[in-house]
Amino acid sequence: MSTLRINVVLFGIGNIGGALIQQVLESQQFFLEKKNIELRFPIITNSSLAFFEKEGLKNTWEANFAQSAIPFRVEDIIEYTENQGLENLIAIDATASPELVKSYISLIQNGFHIVSANKIANTLNHDFYKEIRRNLKKFDKSYLYETSVGKGVPIINTIRDLHFSGEKITKIRGVFSSSLSYIFNRFGNEKLPFSKILQDAEKLGYTNADSREELSGNDVAEKVLILAREIELQVEITEVKITSLLLPNLNRKHTKSEYASRKDLFDTPYKIAKLTQKEHHVLRYIGEIDVESNTIEVKLVSEPINSALGQLKGTDNIIEIYTKSNGVNPIIIQGGGTGKQIVARGVLNDILKISDRMQQLDQTKYKERVWL
Ligand SMILES: NC(=O)C1=CN([C@@H]2O[C@H](COP(=O)(O)OP(=O)(O)OC[C@H]3O[C@@H](n4cnc5c(N)ncnc54)[C@H](O)[C@@H]3O)[C@@H](O)[C@H]2O)C=CC1
Numbered sequence: 297m298s299t300l301r302i303n304v305v306l307f308g309i310g311n312i313g314g315a316l317i318q319q320v321l322e323s324q325q326f327f328l329e330k331k332n333i334e335l336r337f338p339i340i341t342n343s344s345l346a347f348f349e350k351e352g353l354k355n356t357w358e359a360n361f362a363q364s365a366i367p368f369r370v371e372d373i374i375e376y377t378e379n380q381g382l383e384n385l386i387a388i389d390a391t392a393s394p395e396l397v398k399s400y401i402s403l404i405q406n407g408f409h410i411v412s413a414n415k416i417a418n419t420l421n422h423d424f425y426k427e428i429r430r431n432l433k434k435f436d437k438s439y440l441y442e443t444s445v446g447k448g449v450p451i452i453n454t455i456r457d458l459h460f461s462g463e464k465i466t467k468i469r470g471v472f473s474s475s476l477s478y479i480f481n482r483f484g485n486e487k488l489p490f491s492k493i494l495q496d497a498e499k500l501g502y503t504n505a506d507s508r509e510e511l512s513g514n515d516v517a518e519k520v521l522i523l524a525r526e527i528e529l530q531v532e533i534t535e536v537k538i539t540s541l542l543l544p545n546l547n548r549k550h551t552k553s554e555y556a557s558r559k560d561l562f563d564t565p566y567k568i569a570k571l572t573q574k575e576h577h578v579l580r581y582i583g584e585i586d587v588e589s590n591t592i593e594v595k596l597v598s599e600p601i602n603s604a605l606g607q608l609k610g611t612d613n614i615i616e617i618y619t620k621s622n623g624v625n626p627i628i629i630q631g632g633g634t635g636k637q638i639v640a641r642g643v644l645n646d647i648l649k650i651s652d653r654m655q656q657l658d659q660t661k662y663k664e665r666v667w668l
């Protein structure tokens with residue numbers, strides 16, 4: 297069997313993209329031996345510059361990028377892959393860019409499969425969501441985005457497998473944010489003010505540069521919307537009912553410096569919420585899709601400490617999937633936490649799934665050639 301060369305075009309060389317390059321370079325020999333595939337990065341980009349190297353990156357990629365990267369448009373990248381006769385193309389979106397998402401359809405139409413850690417394409421309006429899928433079907437391409445919801449935990453794949461086996465999913469609920477998992481896990485177990493734990497989460501890099509993105513509920517709302525659409529609910533982000541963790545007197549309307557200096561305002565309301573719970577309960581910030589009542593919510597709840605959600609530790613995510621066959625005993629997936637290595641490994645997993653599919657197709661073509 298001949299080695300299949302896969303050309304990976306990487307948009308975004310920040311935390312996730314950088315870790316992905318390192319993981320691929322370290323495991324290249326392993327993939328050759330175990331899977332008979334060769335993963336190459338002929339093009340990598342940040343938001344404004346691209347570095348082109350037809351034969352793929354070397355360990356000196358950072359220095360090469362700094363020296364030789366040039367301004368680009370997505371059209372230039374498509375043209376380069378055509379001119380160089382590059383086949384088996386996978387575009388990786390390791391950005392948080394709304395701009396790049398606009399090029400997905402053009403990439404698909406020009407021969408690219410897509411792997412994304414970016415949530416945006418799946419949370420825009422449902423017409424765009426359908427248009428991507430229509431093009432994927434027409435051009436026989438794959439689009440995988442496991443890490444955009446579960447980071448390293450295979451949530452989307454599990455839900456998809458259940459749904460397309462004909463199983464009726466009745467409810468999905470869980471803790472989808474690593475940063476909010478960390479904050480409420482510590483808040484439940486330690487006698488510290490909410491603001492101190494929030495600041496620790498920020499210092500450890502568990503939140504966005506502006507932690508209001510997580511506290512607003514947006515991040516969780518987008519994740520549950522993606523899952524709802526996986527089970528073919530035709531919903532929009534505006535239909536997700538979000539109870540924000542921000543306060544009327546400390547929210548997104550305030551300047552960054554006001555927000556940074558007045559985090560103590562969180563302490564009293566969250567202390568009250570903690571003290572007024574039932575005994576042996578803890579607070580958890582969850583996303584919930586209730587298929588029966590057709591509602592999607594993001595909210596703060598109080599859970600028994602010995603329940604699946606209540607026992608959560610560290611930065612773990614946990615997802616309960618209720619199905620008709622499983623009744624009141626949900627399928628539970630837990631783990632993942634956060635960190636660029638975990639997420640990059642998840643992106644790599646998606647790349648390898650698509651590579652496996654390409655390899656199967658390639659072998660079929662080879663067999664057909666032999667028989668002709
Ligand atoms: N960091 C994490 O733990 C997780 C991140 N994600 C998602 O992964 C994506 C990447 O996250 P990070 O690596 O942490 O971000 P980052 O900010 O470290 O890196 C983003 C990279 O994208 C580049 N970029 C921005 N716009 C671009 C464009 N239009 N074209 C090409 N490149 C562009 C930037 O220059 C930078 O190199 C985001 O969508 C994030 O939400 C998902 C799960 C967890």
Ligand SMILES: N[C@@H](CC=O)C(=O)O
Pocket residue numbers: 444472473474475476502503504510515634
């Ligand atoms: N902020 C997110 C990380 C990426 O999605 C989280 O806390 O889970």
